[in-house]
Amino acid sequence: MTNDSLLTVSHLTKRYPQFTLQDVSFTIAPGTIMGMIGVNGAGKSTTLKSIARLVQPDAGTMQIAAPANLAVMLGETVYYPEKKLTTITRTTRQFYSQWDEEQYRYYLHFFDLDDQKKVKELSTGMLIKYQLAVTMSHHAPLLILDEPTSGIDPVSRDAIRQVFRHYVADGQHSILFSTHITTDLEAIADSITYIHAGAVLYSAAKPDFIDHFRRQFGLSVNAPLTFDDIMLTIERKTIDDSAIPA
Numbered sequence: 571m572t573n574d575s576l577l578t579v580s581h582l583t584k585r586y587p588q589f590t591l592q593d594v595s596f597t598i599a600p601g602t603i604m605g606m607i608g609v610n611g612a613g614k615s616t617t618l619k620s621i622a623r624l625v626q627p628d629a630g631t632m633q634i635a636a637p638a639n640l641a642v643m644l645g646e647t648v649y650y651p652e653k654k655l656t657t658i659t660r661t662t663r664q665f666y667s668q669w670d671e672e673q674y675r676y677y678l679h680f681f682d683l684d685d686q687k688k689v690k691e692l693s694t695g696m697l698i699k700y701q702l703a704v705t706m707s708h709h710a711p712l713l714i715l716d717e718p719t720s721g722i723d724p725v726s727r728d729a730i731r732q733v734f735r736h737y738v739a740d741g742q743h744s745i746l747f748s749t750h751i752t753t754d755l756e757a758i759a760d761s762i763t764y765i766h767a768g769a770v771l772y773s774a775a776k777p778d779f780i781d782h783f784r785r786q787f788g789l790s791v792n793a794p795l796t797f798d799d800i801m802l803t804i805e806r807k808t809i810d811d812s813a814i815p816a
């Protein structure tokens with residue numbers, strides 16, 4: 571691991587019967603946000619779960635700079651619907667030696683969450699915001715988040731993006747998140763890793779990432795190129811009208 575990396579993933583490999591995550595390598599610098607993109611089934615969640623050791627990789631190494639600590643939000647946590655958020659938090663925070671109640675209260679306020687509500691009284695987006703508030707309130711150097719802005723309205727998404735930027739602003743914390751919302755990348759990612767068919771297609775700082783694909787697509791230096799353009803150019807299928815039964 572180099573001095574300027576908070577996470578170094580090297581040659582990560584995970585084999586499922588019908589899918590292989592192959593030789594995934596990338597690094598994340600402290601104080602930065604990395605966005606991970608790729609089509610459904612490309613291997614993003616498998617990568618994040620492997621780093622979090624929620625699945626056992628077949629090969630490869632993951633090194634997180636000391637103090638070794640990460641916080642993960644991978645998919646929806648199932649809570650008991652009758653429980654109040656305050657009750658869940660009281661139990662959860664005991665697991666974190668670095669729990670920061672003030673930080674947590676601030677996030678609840680910023681996300682307009684009422685912790686006297688029961689789980690069953692929350693919308694999908696409210697529950698995600700609650701999970702984020704908890705995940706971000708114990709000073710983990712690295713946050714690993716699988717599609718944290720999925721199902722979130724544009725105003726709340728902006729709030730989450732602001733909170734993410736604030737989280738890494740001290741230069742000691744980093745965030746790795748996957749997303750299908752490519753405007754997230756434009757708004758807050760410092761670097762991008764593109765997973766394609768179980769392998770890293772390209773991983774680089776955002777400007778270098780765009781430049782790489784401009785060159786690959788034969789575009790001029792300043793040609794506009796969005797993340798959607800890049801993904802569509804690489805992955806797009808076209809419907810064959812003649813193959814569809816009338």
Ligand SMILES: Nc1ncnc2c1ncn2[C@@H]1O[C@H](COP(=O)(O)OP(=O)(O)OP(=O)(O)O)[C@@H](O)[C@H]1O
Nearest residue numbers: 586587588589608609610611612613614615616617
């Ligand atoms: N527990 C498992 N057992 C077998 N195959 C699995 C398992 N988990 C994931 N896979 C397979 O691994 C591949 C990658 O899945 P993964 O969830 O990592 O994709 P993803 O890029 O996160 O997709 P999405 O954008 O749809 O969330 C898929 O083919 C999936 O079927």
